[in-house]
Amino acid sequence: xxDTGRLSKSLALFERAAKVIPGGIxxxxxPGFLVPGAYPYYIESAKGCRMxxxxxxxxxxxxCGYGSQIVGYGNERVDGPACERASRGDLLDQPAPIMVxxxxxxxxxxxxxSWAVFMKNGTDxxxxxxxxxxxxxxxPLAIMASGAYHGAANWCGANPFAALAxxxxxxLTFRYNDLxxxxxxxxxxxxxxxxxxxxxxxxxxxxxxxMPDPAxxxxxxxLCDSEGALLVLDDIRGNFRLHPRGxxxxxxxxxxxxxxxxxxANGYPISALLGGVETRxxxxxxxxxxxxxxxxxxxxxxxxxxxxxxRLGGVPRxxxxxxxxxxxxxxxxxxxxxxxxxxxxxxIPFLTFDEDPDLYLNQRFGAAMARRGVFxxxxxxxxxxxAHGEDDIAQTIDRSREAFAAMASGAE
Amino acid sequence: xxxxxxxxxxxxxxxxxRVRFATTVHLVALATEAEPELRAKAYARPFSxxxxxxxxxxxxxxxxxxxxxxxxxxxxxxxxxxxxSLALRFTSPRAAARTLGGGGGAPLPLPLxxxxxxxxxxxxxxxxxxxxxxxDGATESALKARLLAAAALRGLVEVAxxxxxxxxxxxxxxxxxxxxxxxxxxxxxxxxxxxRIELLKAAPASPNARLSFRDAASAVAVFxxxxxxxxxxxxxxxTVGGLLPLVQGLFAVLDRLGEYMAVxxxxxxx
Numbered sequence: 001x002x003d004t005g006r007l008s009k010s011l012a013l014f015e016r017a018a019k020v021i022p023g024g025i026x027x028x029x030x031p032g033f034l035v036p037g038a039y040p041y042y043i044e045s046a047k048g049c050r051m052x053x054x055x056x057x058x059x060x061x062x063x064c065g066y067g068s069q070i071v072g073y074g075n076e077r078v079d080g081p082a083c084e085r086a087s088r089g090d091l092l093d094q095p096a097p098i099m100v101x102x103x104x105x106x107x108x109x110x111x112x113x114s115w116a117v118f119m120k121n122g123t124d125x126x127x128x129x130x131x132x133x134x135x136x137x138x139x140p141l142a143i144m145a146s147g148a149y150h151g152a153a154n155w156c157g158a159n160p161f162a163a164l165a166x167x168x169x170x171x172l173t174f175r176y177n178d179l180x181x182x183x184x185x186x187x188x189x190x191x192x193x194x195x196x197x198x199x200x201x202x203x204x205x206x207x208x209x210x211m212p213d214p215a216x217x218x219x220x221x222x223l224c225d226s227e228g229a230l231l232v233l234d235d236i237r238g239n240f241r242l243h244p245r246g247x248x249x250x251x252x253x254x255x256x257x258x259x260x261x262x263x264x265a266n267g268y269p270i271s272a273l274l275g276g277v278e279t280r281x282x283x284x285x286x287x288x289x290x291x292x293x294x295x296x297x298x299x300x301x302x303x304x305x306x307x308x309x310x311r312l313g314g315v316p317r318x319x320x321x322x323x324x325x326x327x328x329x330x331x332x333x334x335x336x337x338x339x340x341x342x343x344x345x346x347x348i349p350f351l352t353f354d355e356d357p358d359l360y361l362n363q364r365f366g367a368a369m370a371r372r373g374v375f376x377x378x379x380x381x382x383x384x385x386x387a388h389g390e391d392d393i394a395q396t397i398d399r400s401r402e403a404f405a406a407m408a409s410g411a412e
Numbered sequence: 413x414x415x416x417x418x419x420x421x422x423x424x425x426x427x428x429x430r431v432r433f434a435t436t437v438h439l440v441a442l443a444t445e446a447e448p449e450l451r452a453k454a455y456a457r458p459f460s461x462x463x464x465x466x467x468x469x470x471x472x473x474x475x476x477x478x479x480x481x482x483x484x485x486x487x488x489x490x491x492x493x494x495x496x497s498l499a500l501r502f503t504s505p506r507a508a509a510r511t512l513g514g515g516g517g518a519p520l521p522l523p524l525x526x527x528x529x530x531x532x533x534x535x536x537x538x539x540x541x542x543x544x545x546x547x548d549g550a551t552e553s554a555l556k557a558r559l560l561a562a563a564a565l566r567g568l569v570e571v572a573x574x575x576x577x578x579x580x581x582x583x584x585x586x587x588x589x590x591x592x593x594x595x596x597x598x599x600x601x602x603x604x605x606x607x608r609i610e611l612l613k614a615a616p617a618s619p620n621a622r623l624s625f626r627d628a629a630s631a632v633a634v635f636x637x638x639x640x641x642x643x644x645x646x647x648x649x650x651t652v653g654g655l656l657p658l659v660q661g662l663f664a665v666l667d668r669l670g671e672y673m674a675v676x677x678x679x680x681x682x
Binding site: 011014015018023024025030031032033036037041159160161165206357358359360363379 | 577580581584588620621640642643645646647648651652653654655656657660661664667
């Protein structure tokens with residue numbers, strides 16, 4: 001399966017890396033999470049929705065920096081103001097005025113929120129939400145859906161072997177959309193639950209995505225209210241791709257806290273925790289800080305990215321492109337004899353095969369597409385950006401036709 | 413984990429002893445099949461031998477009618493096995509782990525029937541021969557790969573069954589079957605259900621996941637710990653297909669096995 005010629009520089013870099021970096025490449029970018037030998041390990045550059053790997057191969061990108069790219073790589077309307085801000089200083093002794101503007105803008109944008117604080121990564125935001133909920137309620141436990149990803153910290157980490165059992169002892173799980181299971185968990189742990197974490201919809205790795213049961217958010221709100229627990233919406237993967245005023249608006253949810261990040265600054269390092277009026281007092285009492293958490297460049301980029309999202313058509317445009325991709329892939333897959341199914345919202349699609357829950361076909365399809373210049377992750381949901389166009393989608397579908405045909409004949 | 417056997421907790425020492433029981437009997441059986449000199453010794457006279465220590469399941473090996481069989485970890489003796497000719501009894505799991513890890517001491521040999529002396533002579537020779545075969549540069553790499561794969565997988569079974577610190581975590585790993593193969597070298601199947609890992613008689617035709625080594629050398633490198641699995645994966649020496657979380661979970665148990673295998677025999681034999 002290895003394309004040693006096409007990816008020779010990637011492989012050579014990986015060999016060097018393995019001598020000085022644990023695993024060569026760690027975490028979600030590790031080769032083992034893709035299909036080793038078929039996908040590039042190192043990306044050299046990107047523009048719009050296209051990227052070029054270390055060997056010079058070009059790809060139409062559907063991972064978008066794990067969702068952080070929403071208006072395209074190298075977007076001048078974002079990078080221009082960000083570079084200009086950098087020339088005047090990024091990390092200063094005190095926050096730059098842009099911090100106030102960004103907080104005002106987010107609070108004005110995200111329906112129900114009244115305050116915002118900033119950090120770097122999604123895990124920073126979810127970890128702060130977890131701490132804040134425990135302090136506010138004086139209770140120890142968090143509930144989340146099994147398979148949901150809320151960050152890489154030990155308290156919520158996806159790898160149970162990498163943490164001490166005690167690290168994650170405060171987290172209980174329920175099966176997503178199992179409302180009676182959730183009710184049972186709240187009843188069993190009554191008086192001990194600080195918060196319920198939910199992503200706007202369920203986007204586990206290695207499995208099809210799942211939209212929320214129509215009664216999920218109403219049930220979640222009722223249970224949290226009766227327990228005095230906080231409902232935390234982890235919108236880091238979904239924000240600005242599901243609804244311009246926060247993904248909760250799309251599903252009629254009423255969270256107490258919102259975790260945001262990824263697309264909000266088009267790849268510049270910033271995340272945010274937002275809250276409603278009720279939680280402001282607790283947030284006031286927290287010592288919230290990190291060396292880089294108030295750097296100005298990502299804040300300028302976030303403001304510019306939000307402008308650019310609006311200019312380029314925002315969520316409706318993403319949905320339209322996503323639907324084109326979904327219909328095209330499912331149709332080409334079926335024509336080749338596969339039960340290809342795209343799950344999740346149109347702007348955050350993921351392809352699986354009905355006949356193969358073990359994902360062998362995902363791996364074959366992903367590898368076949370990577371060899372044809374399309375980067376579609378075999379195990380993690382994809383992202384559409386506003387830099388994708390109808391032509392890119394059409395090219396992708398053309399290449400998928402070749403990939404499906406090659407799979408059907410076993411010649412990929 | 414504590415690296416000194418003397419300071420290892422009682423539970424971890426028991427797990428280590430189970431690992432050493434299982435790897436010893438299975439590797440002795442494999443090595444015997446591969447080496448004419450050992451075969452001659454083993455098949456000269458039928459016998460059945462068990463290793464035992466208080467509080468852990470016994471392991472055994474028997475030779476009968478030109479075939480050698482082994483069992484461990486609470487498995488039943490294979491059908492047709494003779495009643496034990498000899499028991500090698502260790503005073504404690506810690507003593508067993510020490511002796512079988514090359515740290516000195518000796519078990520108490522208890523003759524139980526005909527063939528006891530032949531069994532003892534064979535076992536002493538074969539048990540000393542296995543580490544030499546693994547170290548010896550002249551050992552064919554395919555044989556070395558088979559021995560190391562057997563050691564790793566038998567160790568995996570015992571660690572999963574015995575190490576309580578893994579029990580809750582194993583629940584997060586999906587159940588299913590895995591085929592492990594290196595073309596022309598070995599083809600093995602394992603199944604994972606709850607916290608239990610079992611070796612299958614043959615690699616499943618439709619496993620939930622597949623782990624393939626490019627060649628014997630790749631398997632030797634990964635199973636001996638000289639090449640981290642994640643690096644071998646990236647370099648294309650190993651490929652994984654299918655249900656990745658299942659294989660990732662097994663890698664984590666293999667890492668735990670590596671911790672046990674790194675326990676040293678410091679201090680005096682007892």
